[in-house]
Amino acid sequence: MFDMTPNILRNFFHKSSTRLYPKETRQAFGNARGELYNEIEACIFCRTCARKCPSQCITVDTKEATWQCDPFVCVYCGVCVENCPKKCLHQKNDYRKPVTDKEIIFMKGETKKKKCEGDPQET
Numbered sequence: 001m002f003d004m005t006p007n008i009l010r011n012f013f014h015k016s017s018t019r020l021y022p023k024e025t026r027q028a029f030g031n032a033r034g035e036l037y038n039e040i041e042a043c044i045f046c047r048t049c050a051r052k053c054p055s056q057c058i059t060v061d062t063k064e065a066t067w068q069c070d071p072f073v074c075v076y077c078g079v080c081v082e083n084c085p086k087k088c089l090h091q092k093n094d095y096r097k098p099v100t101d102k103e104i105i106f107m108k109g110e111t112k113k114k115k116c117e118g119d120p121q122e123t
């Protein structure tokens with residue numbers, strides 16, 4: 001008991017070693033890989049990200065111009081970001097917040113119009 005007394009006294013006056021998560025959160029490291037976000041205006045719905053994803057959590061519908069990702073299946077490896085030809089896919093530099101509902105990231109863009117012969121040239 002007497003051996004423990006210094007420890008007990010120190011713990012009374014010392015700052016807590018743990019955080020009151022989620023009220024108190026740790027600041028993310030500089031190169032932390034967080035949730036995905038897609039600059040949907042630049043996305044061409046090529047499906048490269050979906051094909052390369054090792055956990056198959058990305059679904060792209062080229063016809064409907066939709067892009068979606070299940071953040072509960074994603075392992076935050078960054079492979080999709082590295083392989084995106086338009087560089088429109090990014091990862092937030094922050095840890096995901098705790099949630100009570102399972103929400104899928106869903107984004108809808110503009111259907112890209114195919115160029116046909118006879119179309120007026122862009123200026």
Ligand code: SF4
Pocket residue numbers: 038042043044045046047048049050060083084085086087088089
């Ligand atoms: S790889 Fe990039 S451009 Fe292609 S569908 Fe994915 S986010 Fe869009």
Ligand code: SF4
Pocket residue numbers: 036052053054055056057058069073074075076077078079080081
């Ligand atoms: S970060 Fe990795 S696991 Fe998550 S969507 Fe991209 S490729 Fe898939």
